[in-house]
Amino acid sequence: MAHTPRSLTPSSAFLDATNHAIHERMARAETPPSGTPEDYPGQSHLWSNTTRAAEEIAEELRDLALDLHAHPELAFEERRSAEALARVVEKRGFAVERGAHGVETALRAERVSEGFDPATHPTIAVMSEYDALPGIGHACGHNIIAASGVGAFLAATAALGDTDARVVFLGTPAEEGHSGKEYMIRGGMLDGVDAAVMIHPFSFDIASHAWVGRRTLSVTFRGVAAHASSQPFMGRNALDAATLAYQGMGLLRQQMPPSDRLHAVITDGGRRPSVIPGEARMDIYVRSSLTATLMDLSSRIDDVLDGAALMAGVSVDKTWDTHPMSLPVRNNETMAVRWAVTQSARGRRALPAGVVPESLAASTDFGNVSHLVPAIHPMVKIAPEGVALHTEEFARWAGSEDGIRGLNDATAGLAQVIIDLVSDPRLLLAAREEFERAGGEVRVERATS
Ligand SMILES: [Zn+2]
Ligand SMILES: [Zn+2]
Known part of the structure; x- marks a missing residue:
């Protein structure tokens, strides 16, 4: 007989209060500087060239975004989508490399000026x-990201004329x-790349939003299977270790920084109650807003798993990073301010960091x-x-007219940021200096060692 709790709907009180606080902060948030041609040489004629170029391809980008939306494909299987992107880029006369950088469904195209010298001229990548x-299609709106990246590459290259620079499109x-x-x-x-840009669709316009780092972990506990009734004392219960680990992680949550996230499922906990499970498996995701706190949380999880195995008298095998870890996004504020300026020119207010809280982060x-x-990864x-x-x-919104409006504003905005980075060496230098101040280059291999 099924028992239903009084209500299956979680309280929205926290979310409501969060949204209220966001609006309070929005009212107080600084409006981005409008930017003048003297401050930003790229903004004058090149910006209007960019806007015109973006308008010229708007219809094609719309078709591309809606085509992808109607034919969603999963990770590593995006053959049709990649081909659709490649064709739009090739139509403008660019060679497109399929299977770029070792990934079958990846793409690369380049615009390189005749006098380009990598030692003195900038290289900007757009992604x-x-x-x-699975099951819900373009529920992350990557069809909008796809078309805006193609559009920004084409609009920026059309506007650049013979300016000495390289612009790289990466699928x-x-x-x-x-x-x-x-x-x-x-x-x-990223070899030879000086800066990178892309957008992500969302329910707010944000110039710098928090994205937490993430590691994945697969765990197998191995004990000894036994008849659960006649000889349980001859068994070592691997499921016990999995449940102890699950509860240990639950208790650990109280001591985690508020932006940390920890989720686990037991993917194998035995087959029949009459058999003491000799094996149990778990999949775990660990997330945190800083690389250092992510590594700290990872080592606490290691301890919880080892402790659970010890208590149940079983062994534990841990495979961290079954897919390479994702580091938190380090938003470049120097570039994000330029993004906000492009968006205010389009009638949008891209919020600075801190208005929408870090707790709403993926x-x-x-x-x-x-x-x-x-790099920047603004939200549209x-x-x-x-x-x-x-x-x-x-x-549904990713296939809507609001989605297409976001696509158009993102295309123009990304192209203009590319133009600014290419035409204003001081901007790129300031972005680089900020990057170095934030800790410089961090490779995933180094973060985990
Ligand atoms: Zn997603
Ligand atoms: Zn996404």
Whole structure:
């Protein structure tokens, strides 16, 4: 007989209070500087060239975004989507490399001026994601990311004329639950790149939003199977270790920093009650807002798992980073301010860091990019406040006219930031200095060693 608790609906009181606080902070938040052509040489004629170029391809980008939305593909299987992106780029005369940097569904194209010298001229990369989620399609809106990356590359290159610079378009697959960008980084994706940009759709416009780092962990406890009735004393129960570990992690949560997240499922806990489980398996995700706190939390989890195994008298095998870890996103504020200026020119107010709280954060493999080069990952509002990523509702917004408006503003904004970085050496230098002050280059391999 089924027993239903009085209400299955979690209280929205915390979310309501959070949203109220966001609005209070929004009212007080600084409006981004408007930016003048004298301060930002790139903004004048090149910006209007960019806007015009973006408008010229708007219809094609819309078709691309809606086509991807109608044909969602999962991580590492985005063959049709990658081909659709490649065709739009090739139509403008660029050679597109498939299988770039060692990932089958990855793409790369470049615009390089005739007099380009990597020692003195800048290289800026713009990224497109295009994977979807099982069952709910483009519920993370990567179709909008995909089309905006293509659009920004084409609009920026059209506006640049013969300016000496390199602009790199990167199609970066397998963000959801994997780390496509980390594989591409190991394949040389960022070699020679000075700065990187991409956007993510959301329910707020935000210039710098927190994205927490994430590690994955697969665990197997091994004990001794036995008849649960006739000889339980001859067994060592692996499921006991899994449940002790699960509870140990639950208790650990009280001591974690508020932005840390810890989730676990038991994927194998035995087959029949009459058999003491000789094996049990768990999958665990560990998240934190700083690389150092992520590593600290990881070592606490190691202890909990070892302790659980010791108590149950079983062995434990831990495989960390079954997919390479995602570092937290390190937003480059120097570049984020330029993003906010582009968005205010489009009638949007991209909020600074701290208005939307860090607690509303997920993870992205772009974190790894942002620890190797100065980078931004701003959020573009395409859905009403309160609509969360990874929901059917967000998927609908990713195929809506609001989604297309976000795409157009993102395309122009990214292209203009690229133009600014290319045409204003002081901006790129300031972005680099900020990156060094924030700790400089961090490679995932170094973070885990
Ligand atoms: Zn997602
Ligand atoms: Zn996403």
